[in-house]
Amino acid sequence: MCVQVVERYSVCGCLYHKHQIDTCLLYGKGGHAVQQKIVLVGYACSAHSEQATKAVPNDL
Template identity: 55%
Template sequence: MCYQLVELYSACRCLYYQHAIDRCAAYGRPGHNIEQRTIYVGYACSAHTGHSAHHAHDFTYSDSGYGSGHSSRKSYR
């Protein structure tokens, strides 16, 4: 039996990546089927997330201060 692995985004089911067919000895013979196996990856493609992927780096997160010395709390020694 031949297999083909297909990776889809889990939320929108858009194609992420389609792998080459893993061929068996019966590949190409009449009546032989290729079984597709699906793996769900990520969440949603850039078309279905509401913003494009190249804007993901625009978000900034505040520093918790843990171990960085940038905490707003005063340190009491």
């Protein structure tokens, strides 16, 4: 089974890093798919972290 690890931010789901495919003997043959393993990292990307902090009230 071919596997590719994909790291995504846990809150917004944006891509953090896509690793190379860890291939098996069947890689590239017809009908053989690459399975992606999603790993959640961090909190939110820079584009969404401002929005996430604005959603939290300052008086807590």
